[in-house]
Amino acid sequence: MPKMKTSRAAAKRFKKTGTGQLVRNKAYKSHILTKKSTKRKRNLRKDIVTDATNSKVMKKILPYL
Numbered sequence: 001m002p003k004m005k006t007s008r009a010a011a012k013r014f015k016k017t018g019t020g021q022l023v024r025n026k027a028y029k030s031h032i033l034t035k036k037s038t039k040r041k042r043n044l045r046k047d048i049v050t051d052a053t054n055s056k057v058m059k060k061i062l063p064y065l
Contacts, residue, residue: 007061014050014058016065022050022058 014022028036029044050058 004063006064010058010061011065014062014065017049022055022062022065023047024050 014024017023024047026044026046026048029041033041
């Protein structure tokens with residue numbers, strides 16, 4: 001049986017926690033930051049656990065993570 005391929009784009013963006021959940025960075029933090037408030041930019045720094053609705057698909061894309 002051949003090995004499954006990991007999506008390299010997803011592997012660079014997601015990490016697995018100790019309990020097996022996927023963690024991702026928030027979007028909208030790369031450019032056009034002048035009009036965004038300091039509080040908003042600070043909250044975008046934090047990692048967040050991927051939603052349960054997406055986690056099943058993400059586990060298929062990332063079989064060895």
